[in-house]
Amino acid sequence: VYTFATFYSDSAYLLAAHASEIWIDPMGGAAFTGPGGSRLYYKDFLDRFKVTAHVYRVGTFKSAVEPYLRSDQSPEAKQALLAVYQPIWANWQANVKKARPKADLASYIADPAAAVTAANGDLVKLATDRKIIDKVGDRTAFGKRVAALAGADEDEGPGAFKHTSLGDWVAANPAKTGGDEVGVITIAGTIVDGEAGPGTAGGDRIEKLLHEGLQRDNLKALVVRVDSPGGSAFASEQIRRAIEVYRGRKIPVVISMGNVAASGGYWVATAGDTIFAEPSTITGSIGIFAVLPSFERALADYGVKADGVATTDLSGQPDVFGGFNSTVDTFIQGTIEHDYRRFLGLVGKARGMTPAQVDQIAQGRVWDGGTARQIKLVDRFGSIDDAIAEAAKRAKLKDDGYSVRYLQTEPDAFEQFVSGMFGPTEDSQQAHGLVAQLAWQQQAALGQVIGDLNVLGGTQGVQAWCLECSGALPPRTSARAELGWLAQMLSLKGT
Template structure:
């Protein structure tokens, strides 16, 4: 506000400036007060921020999407999303595993009660991680029970790891197998007169098919059946081992589901009992009473003695993470999401953002090895190369580089992995997809149909070449296709160098084809099958670090001052009930379709490569 000229206006001006200055001071003092008394004082007072009841059951009820790295949402928006229920929440797989690990040896926790009914998304690799976490907890000898109203396929997988599985008498278990169903837009684009200019290399590079066809190509179907078959076999084996049934019976039961329903008078719950998927049918009150008999009542005498996993996490996790400046370290850097050019926040991989994290680790003299945790279907070829070059600089310094693959490490996700000293994958990891494509939609026909024309002049043949309202000239198309073909050769070469294979050998298993972790190991695309912890131990060994004599540094994006202030404010003031709220929301088929279409539209945002060249597998499964 400029200082006014008039006397009366000056008076109001000075009053406003005093009010404005005092408001800033007051709000600053409030933030400081909350930070001190909500975060710092509890940290040094020796007391827990959350009380864990003696002899309680840990209610393990993940909510929303379980992910390697939740996308960044500022606390205000997060609170509004929680109220409106518009955006599905996300939970870190590592927070969940930390909870299970700590509760295993916590004498205050006597039982693990799994409620998987609010999980809306989790990949096969993370299911395996949860399986291992629950199995480790069970080594304590503590009881593990699971309860649900209905179990989707992923929800049931988690529930099946319990010693006892209970379900509501009106519930059901739906196992259907894995599928890959995509939405195709060729006719829509034709109706809208949009020209999908596509440039690609790789017979199996089907990521761009939805913009060119109205159905899945035979090549894509063959490749999809192969990797889906691999991960479905793993799923069945795990369920069979957990429930003591024959894996072959699972396919038979699914394929004869209608017959099974007739034999059980149309009763989903009784069918689940007959298939030995569930131990007993009990109502919510009955399950609550059963748990009261096992662990006792809570203080309010409204339910059994319990603490939910989010509150337990607050009890065991320090409010501020400390980094020991004197210890040797293995740096763990997470690469989660689609790869985009520039700087990006969590949930998406920014080429510059991830490169900076790698550089921070490389320049820290206490870092002796780097583990890159990749959970990405790829994206921008240029951003992928920016990341890879920074990784090569770390290797030039002599730092061992180990890659650990999550649910996806395909296309661009493999591009940034290929030159590691070792690559570890989960058996169900989707990887490979070594191929490249370009995509530029143009709208000249749409504009002409609407009676709009674009015309003009330029100083060269390429002036205005990328005007999407005019279309691409044959010369421009030739230039882009040449760049895409060169990108594929580069991809083959960097994989060849990284994996000690000839380019011909790489090309034979490339062509954009997706492989499961099991098959990728057979083909030489990965070295070992195992967990992130296995990869960290291997990196430490390569760096000649003695076991238990190094720290793990999880390299994170540094928050801005504004982001940190909001985080401190909300973390200090927002509380959650320590008891389970017994409401289980499942997405309806319509919800699922809407979310799928929304996700498809979001994928278009990753197309920001400066050369319009993309290494993206688009390989999500259902």
């Protein structure tokens, strides 16, 4: 295996570390940051514009709502995140060290400023001197190296080598079909209500796909691939119930966790017979919250007040213009606490624990996959292939006697047309060099700001959501709508 890149970050280098030769462009480099970073806290901002954030939650560690209540991160949130990040980072370093024992990573990670200064700012020299990289050369030089092994492609120009494209390989090695099937359904992105398509997991859409899978007489087992920080509690329960139907028909269900399976993502996972994860999977965050804004203080500054009549204490509540009364606060908080108890009950039943035992490891706290396994939130480590093999075993299918059926929505012609016109290309997604990586991170941070504000202004219903997980962002309506909402808030003070 030979690999070439302009810039190696944490995840890219973890993959490249297993190659026989690692090449880098003369204008490239490598920098390893480890998990972590900062997020924005909006309490002072909201106070300045006199927006009241009404927060309802259960869980000491449910820090998804902290940005609306505090100006900094709570000690509990820091404790929880450090407990997640530290073992993940240690696991990354151990895996890289095992793959590249001669690479001097420890001192570079311990003091990157000193390492860069010693190399006079030359990240390529730094990487090669420390045996992080094997060879330096541009893409053409790398191609010639591969061509010496695999043969040159004379028709494609300098540096081209004989190869088989992914499309051709797939065409020549079609997936097995027919016979007994193991169904695989993917729940990726934020879990939302309705028919939301790829990028989010719409409750109605996922439920429909699961029901359609049941119509297949030869579907003997189900694997649920979860890569989600959660979202709508209603949609999470909708999906969980649809999965439970499989178990009711004695069809084995195996959960395969990806990068993150937290809050609503873990809610869904409680429907499985067994749960696979990776040591770096972020999971848990068993907690519930809701956030609603009101603008009575801001309106009062301009002489605008709300008034009217009510037949009950809940008439016209929650009143975003006149403020919330104590009855609606009690009403909403009560439903949040009820849903939390239900969450505890689902986890307890699935994991063989009492609600009290679950509560000790819940409270909205996130865990790394290794710790999650120790506290019985996860059964085994393994990939999605391992999960598929386990599902087939539970269904008593022979190793070569079944095929894999992916339960998914095929995009219609219009969606494919739009994706082709406006979807990101491979080249447009590449960030070459350290500065480009930093610029990309800034864009991602702006997206987080918009997402955070959308929680306050656009999210509906009770949420089982881990906002801390992998930079997960809230469900969005449209960029124009979100920016418009922000502009309206800023205009309250003429800013």
